Amino acid sequence: MSEADILLKVTGLHVRYGAATAVRGVDMHVRRGELVAVIGNNGAGKTSILRGISGLVRPSAGQVTFNGVETVSFAAHQKVRLGLAMIPEGRLIFADQTVEDNLILGAYIRWSRERPRIRTEFDEIFDLFPRLKERFHQRAGSLSGGEQQMLAIARGLLSRPALLMIDELSLGLAPKIVDQLMGLLRDLNAKGQTILLVEQLASHALAIAQRAYVVNHGHIELEGTSAELSGSPKVMETFLGKKRNVV
Ligand SMILES: Nc1ncnc2c1ncn2[C@@H]1O[C@H](COP(=O)(O)OP(=O)(O)OP(=O)(O)O)[C@@H](O)[C@H]1O
Ligand SMILES: [Mg+2]
Incomplete structure (x- = not known):
């Protein structure tokens, strides 16, 4: 090795x-x-x-x-x-923010310089998790447990x-x-x-x-x-x- x-x-x-x-x-x-x-x-x-x-x-x-x-x-x-991205135990999404805002927060280290590109990456995220597209403007706290875990994974992936x-x-x-x-x-x-x-x-x-x-x-x-x-x-x-x- x-x-x-x-x-x-x-x-x-x-x-x-x-x-x-x-x-x-x-x-x-x-x-x-x-x-x-x-x-x-x-x-x-x-x-x-x-x-x-x-x-x-x-x-x-x-x-x-x-x-x-x-x-x-x-x-x-x-x-x-x-x-190095970590999705913590219990997911810790921002319940009062929308799905969109949670995803933007995942990409925050890249947001100022790469915003247009990140918007296209949202499409890749939606291919992986179609549910998140349907719920894009919904409060994250209103998602099911499985959808919240999808959001947490998606947010982690957006930091590349x-x-x-x-x-x-x-x-x-x-x-x-x-x-x-x-x-x-x-x-x-x-x-x-x-x-x-x-x-x-x-x-x-x-x-x-x-x-x-x-x-x-x-x-x-x-x-x-x-x-x-x-x-x-x-x-x-x-x-x-x-x-x-x-x-
Ligand atoms: N913040 C903390 N303060 C004091 N002790 C802690 C703290 N977090 C964990 N511990 C203790 O450290 C040990 C390991 O805990 P840890 O949470 O890392 O285990 P785990 O394998 O993740 O358990 P679980 O499967 O329940 O998530 C346990 O004895 C736990 O009580
Ligand atoms: Mg643990």
């Missing part, structure tokens, strides 16, 4: 909240063009790993090398400019990220919608989008990812190709036989 192929390299990552350590020495990488999944149970540290990578939390130790640049001390907005990170694609969504969105991520990846997907629904994530990391108690317990992990008795026992906790 050549170093140039690696888009994201995380080494010895630690994330702490006060006295509590949520991530303890995580090493992982994502190659250009890959779809990589991070799976693990409630409280395993998945979100904290993404926060550490995206700069929403300053890691207490470790390195986050993105596109060859060491970014561990960068603020989240600086990382967005480098091409080299790496799209998604925290819990399936959260609170009906199985049919989850399948639809998973298929969409697979298609985006097939077109070249590099994706890091955090997901509690392990079998769904392994079905679309090429590789995955299994997180437990703040460290990587297992890693491998999706085929290897799907066949691992340990993964089967820990995740795949287990139903998601109903919130």
Whole structure:
């Protein structure tokens, strides 16, 4: 594996909240063009790993090398400019703004210079998510959960990220919608989008990812190709036989 192929390299990552350590020495990488999944149970540290990578939390130790640049001390907005987009757990769209305004906010780092081009990219977004076209002038808060997740993904894509990170694609969504969105991520990846997907629904994530990391108690317990992990008795026992906790 050549170093140039690696888009994201995380080494010895630690994330702490006060006295509590949520991530303890995580090493992982994502190659250009890959779809990589991070799976693990409630409280395993998945979100904290993404926060550490995206700069929403300053890691207490470790390195986050993105596109060859060491970014561990960068603020989240600086990382967005480098091409790192994160769709947070719970989506965090602006409920009182329209779909259009939410999309414009996704493109804000490019808006002043590339406005006409972004308008044409809205058409590409509408091809991916026809629902968003129908709902363009509607308040985002009035959308269904699945439509809000589509909006969150669309907003992430409009920053033209080299790496799209998604925290819990399936959260609170009906199985049919989850399948639809998973298929969409697979298609985006097939077109070249590099994706890091955090997901509690392990079998769904392994079905679309090429590789995955299994997180437990703040460290990587297992890693491998999706085929290897799907066949691992340990993964089967820990995740795949287990139903998601109903919130
Ligand atoms: N802001 C915070 N302050 C203090 N502790 C936190 C905070 N956020 C998370 N934690 C703790 O860090 C640990 C890891 O949490 P994290 O949210 O990263 O796990 P997760 O794998 O994303 O879980 P889930 O599947 O529930 O989303 C947990 O013990 C959690 O209670
Ligand atoms: Mg989480």
